[in-house]
Amino acid sequence: MKRPNKIKRFRNNLSLPVLTSSFWNYILAALAVIISSGICFFIVDYIGYQSVSFILLFVVSILSIFMGIGPITLAASLSAFIWNFFFIPPKFTIDIDKTEDALMFGMFFIIALVNGVLTSRVRRQERLTRDREERTNALYQLTKGLANSNNMDELIETTVNNIKVNFGLDVIIILQDGNNHLAEYSKDPLLKKLTSEEIGVAERVFENSLKAGKYTDSLQSEKYTFYPMMGNSIKPGVIAVKHSIPVHGNNDEFWDTFITQISNAVEKEFLNELARKARFLNESDKLYKTLFNSISHELRIPVATIMSASESLLTTQHPEDIRKELSHEILKAADRLNRLIENLLNMSRLESGRITPRLDWCDIHDLINKVADSLLDELKPFHLQVEICDEMPLVRIDFGLMEQVLYNLIYNATQYASISTNLRVKASYEKGMMILQVLDRGPGIPKKEISLIFNKFYRIEGSKAGGTGLGLSIAKGFTLAHKGTITAENRQNGGAKFTIRIPSDIPKDEFKG
Incomplete structure (x- = not known):
């Protein structure tokens, strides 16, 4: 591929010694002086031999713009000799009769030589300055590019x-x-x-x-x-x-x-990559320990409950009401295990990036009622209040994903809210946004931890035992999959409020009242 001339020049400037004169430069300098002298030889009778010196001096000055010191010295010497031999009386001899001609000859040689050398040096300095500017610019572009590189691939x-x-x-x-x-x-x-x-x-x-x-x-x-x-x-x-x-x-x-x-x-x-690998290994180790401790605790309780209740049912004759109670305990423990497995599977889906919401028109009433039915036992100590705006339309969401989001938020509220207080679930639609809120009354969230509660495996300091710390992280992940947002804040007079905002179209001319 043909490169631009600028690149070629820059490349040559950085690869060759500066201003070296080739044999052809000397030949061209001599030819320029000889040709100019030949022309002057035929017109000397009209312009005078003194004018010839100015013409030859002009030629030497022009040559100094393009050639080095060596060719310029040759041109100055040759032009002085030719002017003396062919133009200064007596012609065709190196003798000079008049003192003023001898002085003029000497001045001609000195001026031609000095002018040529100085011009050559100025050109050399200009070229060196240009080289330095190009090198500085090259270093700047390199440094800028390296600084903007985010990883080794981009840097290379x-x-x-x-x-x-x-x-x-x-x-x-x-x-x-x-x-x-x-x-x-x-x-x-x-x-x-x-x-x-x-x-x-x-x-x-x-x-x-x-x-x-x-x-x-x-x-x-x-x-x-x-x-x-x-x-x-x-x-x-x-x-x-x-x-x-x-x-x-x-x-x-x-x-x-x-x-x-x-x-x-x-x-x-x-070194940054080595540090990242070290941090990753360290975080992986911490994650493994946290995951192991959380899951082992969450598994131990329902498994122990199932084993104890099952053994009691098999080995002891109980009245019907006791048998129902034991069966109910087994069902609750199994549901707890199922919830743990669901959370782990959901987190795995989020980590793999395979979450793609299947959007469909859904009724918020159905969503809230289904979640409330699945949390009947957890909600018994509380007063659940559902507030849905009068003109709440159907919204385009993934019903299954949003069910998990709302389930985790309400379940989380039952774990931290004060007993016998109100748990409120509010739904509304404003400016193309579906808004869901879960509000409770309790100790709220420590200010320094509000920004951390959506992290994986994070649990508030001093919270009661139980839980894997995955519920809120999954709720955030599923909300982001809907291109929405989820925020947490403390309420006045105690308690926490979680707000979900998801962009959603509404069906034309269709509203729920």
């Missing part, structure tokens, strides 16, 4: 693209695998894999921390120059750069600076 891609765009060079990043062994790592599908010899060079560079390969003094490679990435605490890996021509002097120092920036960024991300 930024590095490869930056070097390819700025210098037109192919790059392969070879990182260590965490055990001080190199592994090829490149996102560019056009790059061929390194040969076994080049991999050997990369491994030696990684071990010895010295650059090697093409255009170096050791371990000549066929294609790449290998630079070690040196971090402050670890060696992240090796950078293989496919140079087309040698890198010298300041350019070599620039490449070292460029690679140092890359090395520091890669090392930082490498």
Whole structure:
């Protein structure tokens, strides 16, 4: 693919010694002076030989814009000789009769030489300044790209693209695998894999921390120059750069600076990944312990109840009322087990990202009544109040998911509300939003824990034993699956209020009264 001219120029400026003059520059300088002198030879009778000096001086000045000091010195010397030999009387001799002509000849040579040299130096300085600006901009773009990278993949891609765009060079990043062994790592599908010899060079560079390969003094490679990435605490890996021509002097120092920036960024991300893995393992261990403790406690109680009641039914003759009571205890324990399993399965679905609500038109009355029926025993110590606005329409929700949400909120309220208080469930529809609220009277939620109660396995400090801490987390997950929100706040005079807002259309011309 053809690269833009700007990229090609930048690449050459960083790869070649500055302002070296080739043999052809000397030839062109001499030809320019000779041709100009030839033209002047035919018109000297009309303009005078003094005017010829100004023309030749102008030619030398023009040449100094495009050529180095060597060709300019040749042009100045040659033009002075030609002007003396062919134009200053007596012609075709180096002798000068008039003192003013001799002085003018000397001044001509000095002015031509000084003007050419100074112009060449200005051009050289301008080119060096432009090179520094381009290098500074390249470093800035690299640093900016590395800073905006969120992970190792983006960082490597930024590095490869930056070097390819700025210098037109192919790059392969070879990182260590965490055990001080190199592994090829490149996102560019056009790059061929390194040969076994080049991999050997990369491994030696990684071990010895010295650059090697093409255009170096050791371990000549066929294609790449290998630079070690040196971090402050670890060696992240090796950078293989496919140079087309040698890198010298300041350019070599620039490449070292460029690679140092890359090395520091890669090392930082490498250490961040190690830290993330360590945190993940630590959190996984804590999660396992929390899950084990919570589930073992939740399993132990209903299992013990089922076993005790079943054994009593099998081994002892009880009156009918006692048998019914024991059977009811078994049913309650089984329901508790089923609720635990449901919560674990729901959390697994949320973690896997497989929750996709199946939206359908639903009646909020039916939803609240079904949840209330399934919590009859838990609601016995309380006074349940249901408030639904007069013009509550049908709403598009996943009935099963919202049943779990409302079940968990009401069940949670029964666990923390004060006995014999009112539990209120309110439903309304405002500006395209279905709003569900569950309110209780009790100790409420500690302010510092309001933002934490929707976390997995989180339970309020000092709360009574029981529960896995999954109910509110599942309620939040299912609400978010509906593109809704769920919030918690404390009520005045004690208690908590949970509010769910879910965007929902309503059927045209259909309202529930």
